[in-house]
Amino acid sequence: MAAGDTSxxxxxxxxxxxxxxxxxxxxxxxxxPRPGRSFWQDVWSRFISRRMAVFGAxxxxxxxxxxxxxxxxTGRSYNRQESSLANIPPVLSATEFAGQAxxxxxxxxxxxxEVTPDGHLVRQVPQVSxxxxxxxxxFEADGTxxxxxxxxxxxxxxxxxxxxxxxxxxVWNADYxxxxxxxxxxxxxxTFYGARISLAVALVATLVxxxxxxxxxxxxxxxxxxxxxxxxxxxxxINTIPLxxxxxxxxxxxxxxxxxxxVIALASVYxxxxxxxxxxxxxxxxxxxxxxxxxxxxxPPGAILRxxxxxxxxxxxxxxxxxxxxxxxxxxxxxxxxxIGIAPPMASLGTMANDAxxxxxxxxxxxLAPTATICLIMxxxxxxxxxxxDALDPKLRA
Amino acid sequence: MTSQPPGPILEVENLARHFRSGERRxxxxxxxxxxxxxxxxxxxxxxxxSGSGKSTCARTIVRLYEPTAGRVTLDGAxxxxxxxxxxxxxxxxxxxxxxxxxxxxNGRMAxxxxxxxxxxxxxxxxxxxxxxxxxxxVLDQVGLGEDHMLRYAHEFSGGQRQRIGIARALAINPExxxxxxxxSALDVSIQxxxxxxxxxxxxxxxxxxxxxxxxLAMVQHIADHVGVMYLGQLVEKGPTxxxxxxxxxxxxxxxxxxxxxxxxxxxxxxxxPAIEGEIPSPINxxxxxxxxxRCPYVRDICAQTAPKFTDLGDGHDVACHLYPxxxxxxxxxx
Numbered sequence: 001m002a003a004g005d006t007s008x009x010x011x012x013x014x015x016x017x018x019x020x021x022x023x024x025x026x027x028x029x030x031x032x033p034r035p036g037r038s039f040w041q042d043v044w045s046r047f048i049s050r051r052m053a054v055f056g057a058x059x060x061x062x063x064x065x066x067x068x069x070x071x072x073x074t075g076r077s078y079n080r081q082e083s084s085l086a087n088i089p090p091v092l093s094a095t096e097f098a099g100q101a102x103x104x105x106x107x108x109x110x111x112x113x114e115v116t117p118d119g120h121l122v123r124q125v126p127q128v129s130x131x132x133x134x135x136x137x138x139f140e141a142d143g144t145x146x147x148x149x150x151x152x153x154x155x156x157x158x159x160x161x162x163x164x165x166x167x168x169x170x171v172w173n174a175d176y177x178x179x180x181x182x183x184x185x186x187x188x189x190x191t192f193y194g195a196r197i198s199l200a201v202a203l204v205a206t207l208v209x210x211x212x213x214x215x216x217x218x219x220x221x222x223x224x225x226x227x228x229x230x231x232x233x234x235x236x237x238i239n240t241i242p243l244x245x246x247x248x249x250x251x252x253x254x255x256x257x258x259x260x261x262x263v264i265a266l267a268s269v270y271x272x273x274x275x276x277x278x279x280x281x282x283x284x285x286x287x288x289x290x291x292x293x294x295x296x297x298x299x300p301p302g303a304i305l306r307x308x309x310x311x312x313x314x315x316x317x318x319x320x321x322x323x324x325x326x327x328x329x330x331x332x333x334x335x336x337x338x339x340i341g342i343a344p345p346m347a348s349l350g351t352m353a354n355d356a357x358x359x360x361x362x363x364x365x366x367x368l369a370p371t372a373t374i375c376l377i378m379x380x381x382x383x384x385x386x387x388x389x390d391a392l393d394p395k396l397r398a
Numbered sequence: 399m400t401s402q403p404p405g406p407i408l409e410v411e412n413l414a415r416h417f418r419s420g421e422r423r424x425x426x427x428x429x430x431x432x433x434x435x436x437x438x439x440x441x442x443x444x445x446x447x448s449g450s451g452k453s454t455c456a457r458t459i460v461r462l463y464e465p466t467a468g469r470v471t472l473d474g475a476x477x478x479x480x481x482x483x484x485x486x487x488x489x490x491x492x493x494x495x496x497x498x499x500x501x502x503x504n505g506r507m508a509x510x511x512x513x514x515x516x517x518x519x520x521x522x523x524x525x526x527x528x529x530x531x532x533x534x535x536v537l538d539q540v541g542l543g544e545d546h547m548l549r550y551a552h553e554f555s556g557g558q559r560q561r562i563g564i565a566r567a568l569a570i571n572p573e574x575x576x577x578x579x580x581x582s583a584l585d586v587s588i589q590x591x592x593x594x595x596x597x598x599x600x601x602x603x604x605x606x607x608x609x610x611x612x613x614l615a616m617v618q619h620i621a622d623h624v625g626v627m628y629l630g631q632l633v634e635k636g637p638t639x640x641x642x643x644x645x646x647x648x649x650x651x652x653x654x655x656x657x658x659x660x661x662x663x664x665x666x667x668x669x670x671p672a673i674e675g676e677i678p679s680p681i682n683x684x685x686x687x688x689x690x691x692r693c694p695y696v697r698d699i700c701a702q703t704a705p706k707f708t709d710l711g712d713g714h715d716v717a718c719h720l721y722p723x724x725x726x727x728x729x730x731x732x
Contacts, residue, residue, distance in 0.1 A: 289502035293566070296460045297516045298489035307515075311506040 046391040053387020059380040063195050063373070070192030074177075078193040079345040082184035084124040087363050088113065089179045091172060095157040095165035097146070103169060104146060106155050108362030112139045112148060119174035178369050181352075182359050190347035191369045197259060197348045198329045198377055201266065205328035208267050209321055213274025218305050218313075220275065221282025232279065235272045243269065247335055258343040262332055270328060277320045281313035288312075314392045322385020326378035333374055349374050406435035406471075407574045407606045408459070408492070413468035414630075415458045419681050427680045428454040430630035431468065434623075436574065441600065441607040443621030443638065445614055445653070449677045451630040452610045453497070456578045459608070460494055461485060473573065490520050493567035497579040499559035503551035509562055510547035513537065516570045536565040539602075540595060557588035564595065568603070576608045581616060589613075593620055614657050618642050623713075626650045629688040630680055636714030646716040648693045649673065687719065695720060 048054055071077065087107050094103035094115045102122055105113045114122040125146065130137040135151035136158075147158040157165055173179060178187040220231040246265040254261055285291060286309065294304045310317070335341035336350025344351060349370040356366035413432050416425035429451040436442040444452050457463050459470050461477070469478045473491055480488070493516070496502035503512055513533045517524055524532070534544045540561040551559055560580060567575050577596065581589040593616060599605055611617050617624055618638060625635035626649065634647040645651045652673035675692045678684055684691050690700040699719050708721040 289496045289498055290504040292457070292462055293494065293496055293502050293563075294504075294515065295462055296489065296492075296494040297566075298486040298519045299515065300486075300519075303519075307507070308504050312504065314506075 043391045047387050050387040050390060052383045053391070056380040056383025056387065059376060060384060063377060063380070064199055067192055067196040067199055070195075071189050074186060074189045074192070076186040076189040078185065078190050078347040080185065082180065084111075084184065085113065085121055085176075085180055086111075086182055086184040087180065087359060087366075088121065088173060088176060089363060089365050090177060091170055092119070094169050094171055096167045096169060097144075097159050097165050100141070100144065102141075103171070104141070104157055104165075106148060106157060108359070110137070110148065110150055110155060112141075112146060112157070114141060115171065117169075117171070119171040121173070121175045179363070179365050181355055181366050182363075187352075187366060187369050190352055191349070191373055193347040194349035194352055194370055195373055195377070197342060197346075198332065198374070200259075201262065201328050201332040202325045202377075202381070204263050204266050205270055205325050206321065208271045209274040209324055211271075213271030214278050214310065214317060216271065217275035217278030217280075218282050218310060221279035222286050222301065222305055222309060224283070224286070228279070232276075235275055238269050239272050241269070243331060244335060244340070248340055251340065258341065258346060262335060262341055266328060266331075270324070273324060274317070274320055277316050278310075278313060281316055282309050285309045285312055315389050318385055318389045318392065322381055322388075325385075326381045329374065329377060329381075333370075405438060407438045407473055408436040408608065409469075409471040410434050410455075410459065411469045411471070413455065413458055413470060414466045415454050415463050416466045424681050425466075427630050427683060429458060429466075430680075430683075432625075432627070432630070432632050433468075434625050434632065434635055436606050436608050437622070438573065438606050439600065439604045440622040441609050441620050443617035443624040444608065444610045444627060445612060445617050445624060446627035447612060447653075447677060449629075449680070450627040451680070452612075452627055453578050454630075455627070456494065456576045456608060456610055460489075460492060460576060486519070490516075490570050491572055492574045492576065493570070493572040494576040494578060495560070495563050495567050495580045498583050499556050499563055500551075500583070502563055503559055505551055508548050508550055509537070509542075509554075512551065512562060513566045513569050516566060520570050532569060533565075536568050537562075539568065539599065540565045555588075556584050557591060560584060560588075560592050561595065564592075564599070568599065571603075572605070574606045574608065576610075578610050579612070580609075582611065582613065589616065596620065614653060626653065629677060629683055631688060631717075633689065633718070634714075634716045636710070636716075637712060640710075640712055640714040644710070644714070646710060646714070646721065647689075647718045648695050648720070649689050650716075652694075687717075 087109055088105075092105040092113075092115055094105045096103045101117075103115045103117060104125065105115050107113060112125040112127075114125050116122060125139040125141045128138045128140045128145070135149065137148045137150065139146045139148065145160040147160070147162065149156045149158055159165060176186050176188065178191065181187055181190070216231065216235075220228045243265060246269055247261055250265045250268075251261040254264070282305070291304060291308050294308050299307070332341055333348065333350035333353070336348040337354045339354070342348035342351055352370040353367055356363070356370070360367055411433050413429060414427070415429040416427050419426045432451070432455055434442060434444075444455065446452050454463065458465050461470075461480075461482070465478055469476060471477070472488060475488060477485055477488055507515075510530065510533050513536060514529045517529050517532060530547075533547060537544060537546060542558065542561055542565065546554075546558075551562065554562065563580075564575075580596070581592050584592060596607065596609075597620060600607065607620070609617065609620055621638045623636065624638045624641050625632050626641070626647065627633070628649050634641060634645070634650045641650065642654065645654050656673070673692050678688070678691055684701070686702050687693070687700040687705050690696045693700065697719060705717045705719045707715040707717045709715055710721065
């Protein structure tokens, strides 16, 4: 018998009472049972407890629904022009004359529009004569003459007797809820089409980031070494060429304009920022003990990437994604705004904003619709992204 | 302990691992020629201060690091030159418990999935229900209940987390478990629980342990054999009671002298001096005996040649010029 045997016996005697494990049922008696929930149930409950995130998600869903079904609700198309009803705002200041059932509205280009009291546009009233000297134009409406005195600012409508109208009313434009643009197209319908393009761009950016960026960056970071160096130099090269240049190049090569060139340009290069972020995360995570543990278990590299590295990099991935998606939307709007994106007559929020610039002073409402929509979409994506990031972190479980 | 020791499950011969250092292109000789073996069902304790290469040794054995030189034989098979793919089936026999129970568990996975991971890799034929049953079984073995299965690691204390780590290592019935300082991140009271759990599991399952620690008292408590590492090399190894009862290398003596004695009546005056100074850089280790810069018994020869292992009897080997080379010539290089 070795000496170690006796000392072992002595130690056992000293430790058995104090340090032995509790019986398993005693341990369990102390545990407070809690219904088990899966990871995604947890994520969901954390997400819906965040008011701003839910608000953002609701806004996004609404915008998406309107983008898809909106045009069929208005019954108009993005390119139908009604040039006699151009530049009509959403709210009309209409003048009522005694003995006339309908009211009259003067638009910024000094056309007189006949409006029903409940806000429907009847027609543009034909002009009979125009006296440039006195700055008075005569319009003929249902046998009654209406005078427009444009010597004053703003112009004033006078009756046939030269007296001002009875009253002035503010009425909602019942035919074009957000008014018409300079070519007489429905701003609301065009905004729906613009949102449709923005969301399509967001979808492309998401897919590209998720499919290429995350995998590329994950492989580069996890494999490391020479592979990493080569992959990251490729990213550097791609990153030095501005996106606008890509769009122009793609446009030239394809000979086709608009949406497809933006999609192709985004799809080919828009994943590099995500790849960088994921690579950095993979580099720092791959030496963490839980990754080493997975390697000693024998998990293959693909499984380690999928089960250990990417889930732990989810926070930065989502933060980056929620920054990249709005900026992709913004890039499309910007390119369309400067005229190398979506081609007319297709409506994009960017082309609408550009069109609105020409009539900015007389019809500012035309700029409001596309810009407000861009703002809403970007805010909504940011709120949803913040909420998702928090919801996906189990350490924040309440 | 039986007089006839069972065969080794793990043999390590002249294992070395050098890292590239940024400066001057000289390698960091973190592990530099270490030989020992772990017997089936027994515990080999590896001790030494921080930076002595203990963890590097364990990580090189499981091929987290590629060995620079030397050989690792697991259950009779040389695993040193196998590719990771070839090594995968052999990993069933060898699992690892990590030092930091907070970092070694993936915070995104529920306990069930953490413990099930080795099963999904090595027994993909098992169905979901069978995996869950096995997870319940090992959780029960380490003193956790099945109601813990759907929780995440951050909901547990350090000791419970280390139990999860042990359960994960045990899920596929390994024969050898490498414990890389499994208790140093835990509270003292929890340390005893975990060590006793490891001992019980060894008794019940016939596990072999490579137990790495810097807590010498704990190693004495659990190990059958012990090896003392200094600057990437073993300086003394042998049966635990021999090494602790008759520490022979000046470094071992100094280490043992540095164990605090909880009894104020013990006379400390005749203790050997505790070691002073810092461990030298493994980029530029001292010539000859690596311990000579801190050794109280240093002589001229220590700077010239590295000491070879001398057998003091009963498998108790020491590498020091104080003990003239006996008949046994160990396989030590340099």
